[in-house]
Amino acid sequence: MQYKSQAVAKPYFIAAIGLFVGQIVFGLVMGLQYVWGDFLFPEIPFNVARMVHTNLLIVWLLFGFMGAAYYLVPEESERELQSPGLAILMFWIFLIAGALTILGYLLVPYSTLADLTGNALLPTMGREFLEQPTITKIGIVVVALAFLYNIGMTILKGRKTAVSLVMLIGLAGLAVLFLFSFYNPDNLVKDKFYWWWVVHLWVEGVWELILGSILAFVLIKTTGVDREVIEKWLYVIIAMTLITGIIGTGHHYYWIGTPDYWQWWGSVFSALEPIPFFMMTVFAFNMVNRRRRNHPNKAAMLWALGTAVMAFLGAGVWGFLHTLSPVNFYTHGSQITAAHGHMAFYGAYVMIVLTIISYAMPMLRGREAANSNRSQVLEMWSFWLMTVSMVFITLFLTGAGILQVYLQRFSDNPQPFMVVQDKVALFYWARELAGVVFLVGLVVYIASFFVGSRDAEAVTSTAE
Amino acid sequence: MAQTFTKAMARNIFYGGSLFFILVFLGLTFDTTSAIPKRDNRANLTETVALGKKLWEKNDCIGCHTLLGEGAYFAPELGNAYKRLGGKEGIIAFIKSRPKDGIPGRRSMPQFNFTDEQLDAIAEFLKYSSEINAGGWPPNIQG
Numbered sequence: 001m002q003y004k005s006q007a008v009a010k011p012y013f014i015a016a017i018g019l020f021v022g023q024i025v026f027g028l029v030m031g032l033q034y035v036w037g038d039f040l041f042p043e044i045p046f047n048v049a050r051m052v053h054t055n056l057l058i059v060w061l062l063f064g065f066m067g068a069a070y071y072l073v074p075e076e077s078e079r080e081l082q083s084p085g086l087a088i089l090m091f092w093i094f095l096i097a098g099a100l101t102i103l104g105y106l107l108v109p110y111s112t113l114a115d116l117t118g119n120a121l122l123p124t125m126g127r128e129f130l131e132q133p134t135i136t137k138i139g140i141v142v143v144a145l146a147f148l149y150n151i152g153m154t155i156l157k158g159r160k161t162a163v164s165l166v167m168l169i170g171l172a173g174l175a176v177l178f179l180f181s182f183y184n185p186d187n188l189v190k191d192k193f194y195w196w197w198v199v200h201l202w203v204e205g206v207w208e209l210i211l212g213s214i215l216a217f218v219l220i221k222t223t224g225v226d227r228e229v230i231e232k233w234l235y236v237i238i239a240m241t242l243i244t245g246i247i248g249t250g251h252h253y254y255w256i257g258t259p260d261y262w263q264w265w266g267s268v269f270s271a272l273e274p275i276p277f278f279m280m281t282v283f284a285f286n287m288v289n290r291r292r293r294n295h296p297n298k299a300a301m302l303w304a305l306g307t308a309v310m311a312f313l314g315a316g317v318w319g320f321l322h323t324l325s326p327v328n329f330y331t332h333g334s335q336i337t338a339a340h341g342h343m344a345f346y347g348a349y350v351m352i353v354l355t356i357i358s359y360a361m362p363m364l365r366g367r368e369a370a371n372s373n374r375s376q377v378l379e380m381w382s383f384w385l386m387t388v389s390m391v392f393i394t395l396f397l398t399g400a401g402i403l404q405v406y407l408q409r410f411s412d413n414p415q416p417f418m419v420v421q422d423k424v425a426l427f428y429w430a431r432e433l434a435g436v437v438f439l440v441g442l443v444v445y446i447a448s449f450f451v452g453s454r455d456a457e458a459v460t461s462t463a464e
Numbered sequence: 465m466a467q468t469f470t471k472a473m474a475r476n477i478f479y480g481g482s483l484f485f486i487l488v489f490l491g492l493t494f495d496t497t498s499a500i501p502k503r504d505n506r507a508n509l510t511e512t513v514a515l516g517k518k519l520w521e522k523n524d525c526i527g528c529h530t531l532l533g534e535g536a537y538f539a540p541e542l543g544n545a546y547k548r549l550g551g552k553e554g555i556i557a558f559i560k561s562r563p564k565d566g567i568p569g570r571r572s573m574p575q576f577n578f579t580d581e582q583l584d585a586i587a588e589f590l591k592y593s594s595e596i597n598a599g600g601w602p603p604n605i606q607g
Contacts, residue, residue, distance in 0.1 A: 034538070037571035042564070045574050046538045047527020110524045111576075119522065126521025128535055162475070184521075186514040188593055189504035192534065193496065228471055235474035242482040246489045255601035256532045259499045263599070265492065330603060333533030333541065414606040417540035418571070 001363040003074040005081035010364040011091050012067030013357045017446065019060035019098070020350075024439050026053040031432040035425050044106065051105050051131045057345065058129065059098045064353030065174075065210050066094075069151050069167060071360045072217045077158025082150050090146050097139040101132055123184055127191070129199055130181045137181055144175040162231035163213050163220070166238060170209030177201050189257035200249045203344075204273065204315075208241045211311070211352045212280070218304050218359045219284065224292035233283045240276035248273050251323045255332055263325035270323040274316030277348075284308035294460045297362060297370035299379040299448075303355035306387060310347025318343050318394065330409050335401030335424075343394040346386075354445075361449070367457055374452030378444060385441025392434040400427035503597035516589025519582055528573070530607075532598055538571065541607030546594035548605050552587035559583060 001007070030049045033039050040049075074081050081087060104113045110126070117133035119125045124134045132140070148171060155164050180197040216234040220227055250266025284305050295301065318340040322331040331337065358379065362371045370376065407420045415423075520526070525542070526535035532543040540548075549555050559578065566572040578586070 030538075033571070036569065038566040038569060041566040041572065042574055045528075046571070047524045047536065050527050050536055050538075051524065110527075111522045114522045123518060123521060126524050126526065128526050131524060131527070162471070186509060186517055187504055187506060188517065188531075189500055189596060192532065193493075193500075232469070232471040232474045235471065235478045239474065239478035239481050242478070243485055246482070246485045247492070249489065250492075252534075253496075255598045256534070257500060257504045257596040257598050258496050259503070260599055262492075262496075329601060332601065333530040333535070333537065335537055338537055408606050409603045414604045416606055421571075 003080050005084040005087075006071050006074050006360075007364060008081065008084050008087040008091070009067040009071035009360060011088070012063050012070065013361060013364070015091070015095055016060045016063035016067060016353060016357070019056050019063065021442060021446070022102070023053055023056035023060060024435075024442055026050075026056065028432065028435050028439060029053075031428065031435050034421075034428040035432065048105055048110065051110075052102055054129055055105070055131060056102065059094075061349050061353060063094070064349075064357070065171070066147055068210075068214050068353065068356040068360075069147070069171060071356065071364075072214070073151050073154050073164050073167070074158075076161045076164040076217070077154050079154065079158040082153035082157070086146055086150050090143050090150075093139065094143045097136055097143075101136045104133065105131075122182065124182055127181075127184065127195055130195070134182075137178075140178065141175070144171075144178065148172060148175055161227070162234055163217050166209050166216075166234060167213035170206045170213065173206030173209065174202060177206065192256045193253070193258060196249055196252045200252055201246070203349075204245045204248060205242060207349065208245070208276065209238050211307075211348055212238050212241070214352050214356050215280065215284065215304060215307065218300060218355055219287045221359065222295040222297065222301055222304070223287045223290070224295075225287045225290055230287060233279075233287075237276050237279050237283065240272075240279060244269050244272040244275060251325075251328065254325045254328055267324045271320060273323075274312065274320050277312040277316035281308040281312045295369065296458045296460045297359060297376070298458070299371070299376040299383070300355060300359040302380055302383055303351060303358045306383060307347060307351035307355055310343065310351055310387060310390075312347070313391075314340065314343030314345070314347035314394070318398075330405050331401065334404050334409075335397050336405065337401075339394045339397035339401055342397065343390060346390045351387075362457075365453075370458045371448075372452040372455030373458045374455050375448050376458055378448035378451050382441045382445035382448060385444060386438055389434045389437035389441060393431050393438065396427045396431040396434060400424040400431070403427070505592055505595045505597070508592050508595060510588070510592075512585050512588045513592045515582075516585035516587070516592075519578070519586050520589055523576055531593060532596070533601065539573065541602055542590055542593070543596075543598065544594050544602055544605065544607055546587075546591045548607065552584070552591060555587040555590055556583045559586065 026049050029040065029044065030046060030053055033046050033049065070081060070087055113133060114125050117135050119134055122134050124137055125131055151171065152168060155168055177198055180194050183194050185191050212234050216230050219225065220230050247265055248270035250262040251270040253262035253266055288301060288305060322328050322336050322340065362369065403424045404420050407415050407423060408417060528536050528539040530537065530541045533541065545555060549558055559576065560583065562573045562575045564575045
């Protein structure tokens with residue numbers, strides 16, 4: 001660790017991992033509710049479990065992004081963070097607000113939570129992924145502004161690199177686009193249209209800039225390849241991301257009451273969205289092949305290559321699978337969507353956060369560059385357990401989705417939703433089983449922070 | 465990448481390309497805004513419908529159902545529930561009849577104890593939603 005203030009990243013990473021565990025536990029609850037309909041009913045109905053599952057995901061990824069920024073920006077800017085104290089204060093505010101929100105979901109009925117938090121004054125609740133009470137949303141904005149000030153000032157006063165600038169653009173875009181979550185018109189079509197400005201332009205837009213910059217940073221550090229080369233790749237990748245992804249928003253505007261021309265704009269541009277992800281895969285492998293040194297942190301390299309591959313598969317391939325409007329006509333809002341969502345979020349965003357944690361955490365805990373061999377071996381086991389089980393979760397959901405689409409929408413005798421759900425239950429059971437393996441992988445991951453932590457640090461002597 | 469292709473060129477493609485497509489997107493948004501009055505059923509967007517949407521949100525219905533295909537995939541699509549359940553009466557009767565403790569072993573909608581006025585508003589909201597021109601989606605009555 002080159003700068004003392006990088007240490008503020010540590011609590012952010014720890015919180016991220018803690019909330020990740022909660023997310024997975026509730027994922028398993030939901031998975032079980034799919035096949036055991038009244039599990040925990042009426043205490044924790046499915047929608048509550050889902051809110052907890054998705055909101056925890058968003059919050060822990062934000063913790064991860066902020067931790068990543070606090071870690072890499074001082075190093076890129078070659079100066080201490082503008083205000084480490086502010087970063088710690090915002091950590092606690094965000095954590096407490098997040099925890100209270102989740103407890104609110106779990107302890108009182110959602111409508112009561114809406115009343116308690118004065119939702120009627122500015123109704124923003126009850127929309128997918130934006131279920132947070134309005135005051136929580138305002139809190140998110142405050143935290144984001146303080147965070148941007150802290151990061152922005154550090155960058156402005158220090159060395160400006162492509163990595164830190166791209167990250168700043170991504171984070172600023174994240175904050176600005178979130179403001180659309182406060183716009184909730186009575187007109188359902190308009191509501192849905194601008195809701196995607198948060199959701200799509202986050203995950204298929206500005207978040208990819210954050211992803212790209214973190215990946216570029218880790219590759220610069222671990223491969224020793226010239227910064228100029230890596231930053232050139234970064235610019236080309238994110239250029240393709242926004243060139244395809246902004247108009248690609250149109251693939252959400254096929255069936256919500258917006259004009260039919262979106263079927264053309266959305267299909268053509270979103271069909272190109274896999275390109276930047278494919279470039280990212282080529283980029284990561286190219287840089288690792290051209291490495292000038294063997295970094296002792298093999299686990300971090302594995303995560304970096306893994307995220308490049310899995311983001312391409314999950315976001316690129318599984319996204320393309322149902323993005324063309326004639327296909328989407330049948331698959332829209334089915335288990336195909338769920339399959340894509342799982343692998344895309346895991347591949348692109350979960351894995352990039354785990355990449356930067358894997359890279360930075362050893363230093364944050366006082367190591368020179370890497371954990372012990374024993375610890376890394378365990379971490380790599382967790383990589384494979386989680387990644388392979390996520391592949392199977394995706395495949396089982398895809399199987400369920402294909403059957404669902406056929407039986408409910410495509411065949412000559414379309415059958416009712418619940419009849420079809422019963423018929424595909426086998427796939428849901430298999431998905432749940434894969435989910436249990438994922439949880440095992442997560443436990444192994446956490447164990448890797450404790451096992452071998454007193455062993456000597458891994459060294460690079462092992463020639464490849 | 466060849467040496468003639470520099471980082472500065474890549475950066476310019478990023479800024480120029482992004483800006484260009486942001487402007488195209490804003491242009492399309494402007495056009496969409498002027499085109500949707502013909503499709504979004506705003507003529508029937510009454511006070512009651514607005515109340516229905518508030519109730520829809522306040523009870524997180526989207527946490528289980530899809531509406532025009534967006535939401536959760538645990539329970540049936542509701543964009544055409546008005547047609548599938550046989551109009552407002554069908555919708556109201558279904559919501560009212562949900563058992564408080566669920567159905568053993570099966571998925572069930574919670575009992576929300578809505579008033580008659582609230583039930584009417586929700587049904588009106590789903591009627592309004594079903595009359596939005598959504599490009600012929602869903603493919604059939606099963607949603």
